[in-house]
Structures are given as structure tokens and as C-alpha cells.
Amino acid sequence: MTSNMNRSHEVLLTHLVGSTSALKMLNESKSLSVHSVFERGINLTDGTSPELLYIGPNYPGTLVANGIMIDREIFKKLTQQLNAGVRVQFKNNYLIFYTRPQLIIVEIEKIDAVHLYIPKISEADVRAVKLFEKIEAEHVIEKSGFVKNKVWLNILHNILENDKIRLEDVLNLIGAGVGLTPSGDDFLQGAILMETALGHPPKIRCLVQEGLKSRTTTAVSVSYYALLLKQNANLPWQALLEAVSQRDETEVIHQLHIIQTFGHTSGKDILVGAWTYLKMNKIG
Numbered sequence: 001m002t003s004n005m006n007r008s009h010e011v012l013l014t015h016l017v018g019s020t021s022a023l024k025m026l027n028e029s030k031s032l033s034v035h036s037v038f039e040r041g042i043n044l045t046d047g048t049s050p051e052l053l054y055i056g057p058n059y060p061g062t063l064v065a066n067g068i069m070i071d072r073e074i075f076k077k078l079t080q081q082l083n084a085g086v087r088v089q090f091k092n093n094y095l096i097f098y099t100r101p102q103l104i105i106v107e108i109e110k111i112d113a114v115h116l117y118i119p120k121i122s123e124a125d126v127r128a129v130k131l132f133e134k135i136e137a138e139h140v141i142e143k144s145g146f147v148k149n150k151v152w153l154n155i156l157h158n159i160l161e162n163d164k165i166r167l168e169d170v171l172n173l174i175g176a177g178v179g180l181t182p183s184g185d186d187f188l189q190g191a192i193l194m195e196t197a198l199g200h201p202p203k204i205r206c207l208v209q210e211g212l213k214s215r216t217t218t219a220v221s222v223s224y225y226a227l228l229l230k231q232n233a234n235l236p237w238q239a240l241l242e243a244v245s246q247r248d249e250t251e252v253i254h255q256l257h258i259i260q261t262f263g264h265t266s267g268k269d270i271l272v273g274a275w276t277y278l279k280m281n282k283i284g
Contacts, residue, residue, distance in 0.1 A: 009103035012077070017058060017112045018068035021232055025053050025066065032088040034097075035219065037079055038180065040263075041067075043220060044088055052223040061239065061258060065116050065232040066223065074106060118231045119241040121197050123283050128247045132284025135275040138256060144272050145183030145265040152176050152183060156272070163280045165191065170207045175217035183269040185221040189228055190273025196231060197241050204277070205229060236262070237270075 018026070025046065026032075035045040035052055042055040054067035057075040078097070087098040095106040126132065146152045155172050159165055176184030191204045212225065227233075233241075236258045243251035260267040278284050 009105050011105045011107050012071075012074045013107050013109055014071040014074050015058070015110045015112075016068055016070055016108045017063060017114065019063060019065060019116045019232070020113050021051075021116070021227065021230075022053050022066045022068050023111070023113055025049070025051065026068070026090045029053075029090070032090070034082050034084050034086040034088060036084055036180070037082050039079065042075075042078060042082060043223075045219075050219075050222050050226045052220060061235060062262075063114055063116065063235040065227040065234050070106065078104065078106075114235065116232055116235060116238055118193060118196050118233045119238060119245055120199055121241055121244045123198065125244050125247060126198075126278065126283050129244050129249050129252050130284075131244055131252065132275065132278045134249075134252060134256060135271050135278075138260065138268075138271065140260070140268045140271040140275065143260075143265065144268040145177050145186075146269070146272065148183075149176075155184075156187070156276070159276060160279065163282075165204060165207065165276075165280070167207050167210060170204075170211040171215055174208070174211050174215040175221070177269075179264060179266075180218055180220040181224065181263060181266050182217060182221060183265060185217055185225070186263075186266045186269035187273035187276070189224055190270035190275075191277040192228055192273075193233060193237060193270070194274045194277040196228075198281075198283075200281070234262075 029046040032044045032046055032053070035043040040056065044053040044055065051066050054064050055075065056064065056067055056069050057072040058069040063069055081099055081104060082097060089096045093108045095108065097104040146156050155169055159169055170188065173184030173188055176182055188204070188208050192208060195202065195204050208225065236255055240252060240255035240259065243255055259271060
């Protein structure tokens, strides 16, 4: 392998944990490049799919729907040296980052694949573990991104008063907020997640799909929408829903706390969407 390299390089060794969808994208993509780099993650794009491939540090229980996790120190090194546009190749269990003046090569000694999906739950399960009440007890609205803007907060209050999400609300929420995943998108994804898990007709999903035809948002949010509509979920959400289906209240509380650590307000915003969906459907 080194004989084909025109530049000097260093080789870093890591164990990789990845979702099956991320590993599929990694293996099938002929060309990848860095889309964005931030403190907690690196996003790769193949230039054609709406789904981004997320690289994060290996913290057990935090794998995202289209993500891979690598050694924390190697991840930190990558965030310090990568910029948007850097070409990336995956070949023979090597991740090659075409940085200058030196290539970065990550050798993967072991790969653990994790199938991430949205578990099915019943309304009886939700009531048994008091999910509505437990989310409410976390005061997620007060800690969400909605409190930062009166317009977004008014949209949320109207939804709660009417117990209904309309297309007008969806259009106003898509892309509403700051950061890689705006609060409005996180909220809608939380509602979709709960709708899907409960096996309800896809009303919110259809409204969001319609809304995305005329509204734009961040590439990261678009990626999460695409994955969610394929019924792929982040591991903490999968774990939360599995705990609900098993009626394990202690684990439900544990996963609610983990979810709230995602992003600055993203985890809280998603929980607001899930809680709102339960309230709208009087499941509590």
C-alpha cells in the first residue's frame, strides 16, 4: 500500500464501531470528502446521497444512525488536521485522508457492525413507563432551543394548544434555528420518531416530506431526515424505545439523560417533539 503513496504518511490504529448503514456507505462509495468538521464529529459526503457519514469518538452507547466511532485520541487528531473538502478513501480496512503535506492513514484492526432501527412500542407500553410524564419532568422545553426565539416558541405553543401539527407549522419549523441541526428540525424528527415507533399512520412524515420540497435546511438535518424516513435511529433512541417496550423505567430515565447530551440543545429539542406527539395523541 505504501508503495502507491506519493506523499509521506503516518498510520494510526483503531477499533471501529459502525452502524450497518454507515458501513454500507463506506464500502460502496468510490469517492468521499470531508463535508464539515466540528468538536464532536466529522461529516463525510459522497457528493450524491443526502445522507452524510458521521465519524465520532468512541463513547459506548452514543452511535448515530449513519455513524462510525473510532479511538478518541485519533478522532481528536483528525479534528485538528481535517478541513472541508479533504478527499477520503476507504480501502482494505484503511481510511485514507488526503491531507497536505502528509497523508493520514487510519488502519482499522477490528470492525463491529451495529444494526440501528426504530423499535416498535405500544400505547400501553408508553403509559406503563409513564414516558410522557418522565419527559415532562426533565423540563425539556425550558432547556430547548425554542426558548431562544419568540417566533419559534409561539409556533410550539400553537401546536400544543391545538394538539395538531399543520403543514404551515412544518414549513415554519424546517430549518428554524441555528447550528448543524436547527431546533425546528430536531423537534419534527422527534415527532416522526414517536409516530413511527407507535406504528401510527405517517401523517407527520408526509407533512415533512411535503415541506422539504419547498423549504431548505442544513445538510446535516437533511441527512437525519433521510435516515429517519428509512427507519434508522441513533442508538440512544433505539435503547430508549427498547426500554419502553420492555417497560424498564430505570433504563428509560437513563436513556433520557443520554439523549439530552446530544448537541447544545438537539437532544432536548428532539424530546420536545416526542413529548408533543404524545400530548397531541393523548398518550400519557
